[in-house]
Amino acid sequence: MESILYLEDGSIYKGKAFGKIGTTVGELVFNTSMTGYQEILTDPSYAGQIINMTYPLIGNYGVNNLENESSKIHAKGFIVKNISNQAFNYMSEKNIDDMLKGMDIVGIYGVDTRSITKKIRNSGVLKCVISSENLSIDELKNILDKTEIKDDYMKKVSTKEIINIPGDGLRVALIDFGVKQNIINNLKQRECDITIFPYNASYEEIMSINPDGVLLSNGPGDPKEVKEAIETSKKLIKNIPTMGICLGHQIIALAVGANTYKMKYGHRGGNHGVYDIERDRSFITSQNHGYAVDANSIKDKEFIVTHINLNDNTVEGMRHKNLPVFSVQYHPEGSPGPQDSSYIFDKFISMLGGEK
Ligand SMILES: NC(=O)CC[C@H](N)C(=O)O
DSSP: OEEEEEETTSOEEEEEEEESOSEEEEEEEEEOOSSOHHHHHHOGGGTTEEEEEOSSEESTTOBOSSOOSSSSOOSSEEEESEEOOSOOOTTOOBOHHHHHHHTTOEEEESSOHHHHHHHHHHHOSEEEEEEOSOOOHHHHHHHHHHOOOOSOTHHHHSOSSOEEEOOSSOEEEEEOSSOOHHHHHHHHHTTOEEEEEOTTOOHHHHHTTOOSEEEEOOOSSOGGGOHHHHHHHHHHHHHSOEEEETHHHHHHHHHTTOOEEEEEEEEEEEEEEEEETTTTEEEEEEEEEEEEEOHHHHTTSSEEEEEEETTTOOEEEEEESSSSEEEESSBTTOSSSOOTTTHHHHHHHHHTTSOO
16 A cells, blocks of 8 residues: 655655554654664664654564553654565564554555655654555645644653562662663562552652662653753762763752753664773663754763764763763663663662662
8 A cells, every 4th residue: 555754844745554544644763773663663762753764775674562661652653675474583473564553553665765864864853644544645744744743652651650679689760761671680680579559749759769779761852851850860960979870860860950951862772882981891782862962062060071972073972070970971771772781780789889
């Protein structure tokens, strides 16, 4: 079935439909990972976005029940060059088309994803609409103009209730802005007793479990939208060992009075080089972010920059000068992508006093 992708700049791409038959609008972003489409689709940080994959073949090893980063697809749509519905992998339980259909997500294939990527690189992230409902270009333009892109999806994807995952080790309060399963798995592997809190949990609620440390999770949207967490983090940082990952890192920056900004087109992929200044080593990291912490705004604060991106020198990590607080912009849990930075979780555990 025919499908059309229409971009805010007027570009039209004709392709074929897969997944749900329908019309969807979102912020168009690109991801350069060669594998890991299942983890990307189920990463809550993509809520509201339409993901354009630069790697030309998607679906070739199928989809399974073990590698979801959350229980559903939070992205608004999926754009690929070629789909393979023959899943050549022993773990595969269904194909990518069935996954998107089962989760009501509109996909388009057979379009030039690399030319789309170049457009995003030149003009920055754009709004776009995908439709397999035979709409005219004028109708698509109308839909696009009428739809406002929200940037507070963390409020939707965060847990509604407090959840405990028992463990024999350190007690960790995990503030959920859209946490990925592999962050939870990394804490479980280190025997932590994990309590997951909603994005707007108060300082008193968090401290009532008497945690050894706090982890502020990844999540979608603009960190400035999550005012409750910024206020709560101001107190957490002063009183308890705290680590932030991605959105959590940005929230810590805002809590100490530094600033964040929207990047032109962000970092999304599995091979972003990051320099760890204190270790004097570079790592290949997994990334998914559209906002960043402004390096200049940290200079007069109690924090120092510990990691920088080797492509564009943006801030990839920071730590408090005296207190046990640090954060990273990239994803030490990988999923998808390299897990070379999983030492960040060990650093968190030793900051909390080591394994119990
Ligand atoms: N993965 C994340 O936590 C993303 C953080 C934030 N939503 C951004 O795009 O920058």
